[in-house]
Amino acid sequence: MTLIYGHRGAKGEAPENTLISFQRCLEHGVNRCELDLHLSRDGELMVIHDPTLKRTTGLRGKVIEQDAADLVRHDARLGGPGWRQPCPIPRLSELFERCPFEHWQLEVKSASKTRSVQLVKAIDALVKRHGLEQKVCITSSSREVLRAAQQLAPHLQRGLVAEYAWLDPLKVAKHYDCQLLALNWTLCTPERLLKAQKQGLHVSVWTVNEPALMRRLADFGADSIITDFPGLAVRTLS
Structure with missing residues (x-):
């Protein structure tokens, strides 16, 4: 059975990476999610996709330039x-x-080597505090981030985010001992999927918003899809 992950919560239905978006995802009975992280100036993990505030808040400046207490006051529904x-x-x-x-x-x-280390340490500490070690996977397309995760938090799952075909995603995933491969849907052929699964990888395909594509990937045997429309995915795949 193909599992469903809400992309930035339920990005197609509510403002991405906000509490309401993740709550909407859960309301559909989708209890898996994907989100994006950046550090605040004072080292807190903030849920926002871009390194800058402009696209979702309309404000100038970078996430890393402001403290968490200020960032949580910004309205991110733009x-x-x-x-x-x-x-x-x-x-x-x-x-x-x-x-x-x-x-x-x-x-x-x-992220830079230093920032990657800071992020991984912050994730590890927060995950431990909430007892979620078995429920999270640190994913990235960055080798620096995957290397830091491999060295500093080997007990947490790792996942390679693969968007382009010019790097062999299976080779990179193996190098960093990943358990998950987040694969752009354009790269998901039945052959690559089967090869990845034989390598022991959970293959999560993104971003899948069309019902026909959802069904096709489920027929291929994709382990999970990541979608902006978790409600639509539930109706399509149930």
Whole structure:
């Protein structure tokens, strides 16, 4: 059976990477999610896709330049589906407290060696505090991030985010001892899928929003899909 992950919560239905978006995902009975992380200036894990605030809040500046207490006051509903109430940027700790997902893909964008170490250490500490060691996977397309995760938090699952075919994703995933492969749907051929699964990888395909594609990937035997429309995915695959 193909599992469903909500992409940034339920990105197609509510403002991405906000509490309301993750709650909407859970309301559909989808208890797995994917989200994006950046560090605040004071070292807290903030749930936001871009390194800058502009696209989702309309404000100037970088996430890393502001403290968490200021970031959580910013309204992040810009650019998504229309929403009447303000939707603040959440701390990851708030989502861990309020959203009972059974599995989380925590994506870390490319980062310097130092930043990668800081991010992985922060994730590890927070995951331990909430007792979620068996329920999270640190995912990234960045070798620096995967290396840091492999060295500093080997007890947590790792996942390679693969968007382009020019790097052999299976080879890279094996090198960093990954358990999950987050594969762009354009790269998901039946052959590659089978080869990855034989390598012991859970293959999670993104971003899958069309019912016909959802069904096709399920027929291929994809382990999971990541979608902006978890409600539609439930109706299509049930």
